[in-house]
Amino acid sequence: MTLTSLPSPPRGAPGRLEHPRQPERPRRVALYSHDTQGLGHIRRNIALAAALVAAEPDTDVLLLTGAPEATALPLPPRTDVVTLPTLHKDHAGGYAARTLGVTLPEVLALRSAILTATLLAFGPDLLVVDKVARGLGGELDPALEALRSTPTVVVLGLREVLDDPAVARRQWDDARTTEAVRDLYDAVWVYGDPAVHDLVTECGLPAAVAGKVSYTGYLAHGRGAGAVVRTRPTPRVAPPATPYVLCLVGGGQDGVELAEAFLRAPLPAGHTGVVLTGPYMRRDAREALRSTAADRPGHVLLEFVPDADRFIAGAAAVVSMAGYNSVCELLAAGAPTLLAPRTTPRAEQLVRARSLERVGLASVLEPGDVEPAALGRWLDAAVGPRPAAPAGPIDLDGLARVPRLAAALLDRAELLDRAARRAHARPPTAPTVRTAPTVRATTVPTTQPTATSLTRPQEPARVPV
Numbered sequence: 001m002t003l004t005s006l007p008s009p010p011r012g013a014p015g016r017l018e019h020p021r022q023p024e025r026p027r028r029v030a031l032y033s034h035d036t037q038g039l040g041h042i043r044r045n046i047a048l049a050a051a052l053v054a055a056e057p058d059t060d061v062l063l064l065t066g067a068p069e070a071t072a073l074p075l076p077p078r079t080d081v082v083t084l085p086t087l088h089k090d091h092a093g094g095y096a097a098r099t100l101g102v103t104l105p106e107v108l109a110l111r112s113a114i115l116t117a118t119l120l121a122f123g124p125d126l127l128v129v130d131k132v133a134r135g136l137g138g139e140l141d142p143a144l145e146a147l148r149s150t151p152t153v154v155v156l157g158l159r160e161v162l163d164d165p166a167v168a169r170r171q172w173d174d175a176r177t178t179e180a181v182r183d184l185y186d187a188v189w190v191y192g193d194p195a196v197h198d199l200v201t202e203c204g205l206p207a208a209v210a211g212k213v214s215y216t217g218y219l220a221h222g223r224g225a226g227a228v229v230r231t232r233p234t235p236r237v238a239p240p241a242t243p244y245v246l247c248l249v250g251g252g253q254d255g256v257e258l259a260e261a262f263l264r265a266p267l268p269a270g271h272t273g274v275v276l277t278g279p280y281m282r283r284d285a286r287e288a289l290r291s292t293a294a295d296r297p298g299h300v301l302l303e304f305v306p307d308a309d310r311f312i313a314g315a316a317a318v319v320s321m322a323g324y325n326s327v328c329e330l331l332a333a334g335a336p337t338l339l340a341p342r343t344t345p346r347a348e349q350l351v352r353a354r355s356l357e358r359v360g361l362a363s364v365l366e367p368g369d370v371e372p373a374a375l376g377r378w379l380d381a382a383v384g385p386r387p388a389a390p391a392g393p394i395d396l397d398g399l400a401r402v403p404r405l406a407a408a409l410l411d412r413a414e415l416l417d418r419a420a421r422r423a424h425a426r427p428p429t430a431p432t433v434r435t436a437p438t439v440r441a442t443t444v445p446t447t448q449p450t451a452t453s454l455t456r457p458q459e460p461a462r463v464p465v
Helices: 040-055 067-071 103-123 140-145 165-173 176-183 198-204 258-262 283-294 310-312 324-333 346-356 372-383 398-411 415-423
Strands: 029-034 059-065 080-085 088-090 095-097 126-130 153-159 186-191 213-215 244-248 274-275 300-301 316-319 337-338
Touching: 029 040, 029 103, 040 080, 040 095, 040 126, 040 153, 040 258, 040 324, 040 398, 059 067, 059 103, 067 080, 080 310, 088 176, 095 337, 103 140, 126 398, 140 176, 140 372, 153 398, 165 176, 186 398, 244 310, 244 372, 258 274, 258 283, 258 372, 274 310, 283 300, 316 324, 316 372, 337 346, 337 372
Parallel strands: 029 059, 029 126, 059 080, 126 153, 153 186, 186 213, 244 274, 244 316, 274 300, 316 337
Antiparallel strands: 088 095
16 A cells, blocks of 8 residues: 555645545544554454454555564455554663664654654544554654544544553553543543453543443454464464463563473373464573473474464463453453463553452462462363353453444544534644653663654653553
8 A cells, every 4th residue: 555545635734634434435444553562452453453344344444553563463354554663662661763773752753754644644434542542652642633623533442451550540640641532532442341340440530531431341252353364474383183281471572481381380181282482582582492392292382373362262271471462362262261460561461360360260370479380280270170160241242342333433423523523622723732741761872873854852751651
């Protein structure tokens, strides 16, 4: 796809593009995720894209992502990917350009320019922003302000757990997210079930936000449907044909300890042990795990696989970190699950794991207890006969509900009337949201080259987003 083939903003109105949906024009949906660590955000948006296309096949989708690895994931039909200059997030929560030799403000300015130009040219009927309402460091602010004068419906999508509630609320306030949601968003979708974790109540979100919230249910049932792998850089690996237990470590950045303990754990009789390392595990760590696996008969170590859900579906039991997407796939599969959550740089996984344990949907291995003997005992019990656990009902049908929510937003009012209401809601020359939320920068060596042609905003304060 080339941007030159799409409509351009009219002359004399920079940054503004009227794009009333024509009857003959396919519906257009854009989904943004900042993606600085792992594939969680973009995988969630891909699942949403697949559900929206399945519900209305005459839909074009544009995924805006900071993860170029997204192009190797299964994608739904009529879905294209725009990758932004990449960022790296360190273990302390600091950010830096992953590839380019530029400062953090410079790479954010470049990403912001790409986002604004792309969204104005594409003219989506619906824009779904994942988690960060103003984009990382405010990179979405110019695009969101420009879209106020268009009929684009803008939705903030939030996973059901952001962090420890007190930390989440502080970061929410620091980023002035309430103001952004109040002035720039039509709705907020929370991808969870309040019976498990009630984000609005736990984080004390204000009425201006709570009034726009709809709980979708977990994006679990139907995951992977309608998406196909378009590129195959390596031969596709199939799950074992014989019984196996599985270990998942998300993207792999911080899952080495769990993978090592799993490889050294005694396996249930008659079962193979499979470890998926994820695409972001350090090469030296992966090689060390490969050496361990070679000394442990019955264990298989695999790197990145684009269809981890197939491995989950066939596993007799699963040991996993507690990222949102992994948990959704595990809940949909219904396999016995032991969650070993990470606790840094945020407590999101720990809060989620304990919430699921409370309603009887998973067991939890607390931080500090990850060791081979404990894993071996749990695996042996998990694959053996056991009474059915009385788990409470949980809503796993978010992927069926989101298309209905989207249709209601798109159909509830004449789109051009919405654009007119927005244009007069407040003076465009004095936006409420102006100061960019700051992000903590990882120090860049002074020997790196800089891109003098890029805008250089003032270096932000060291406040994490």
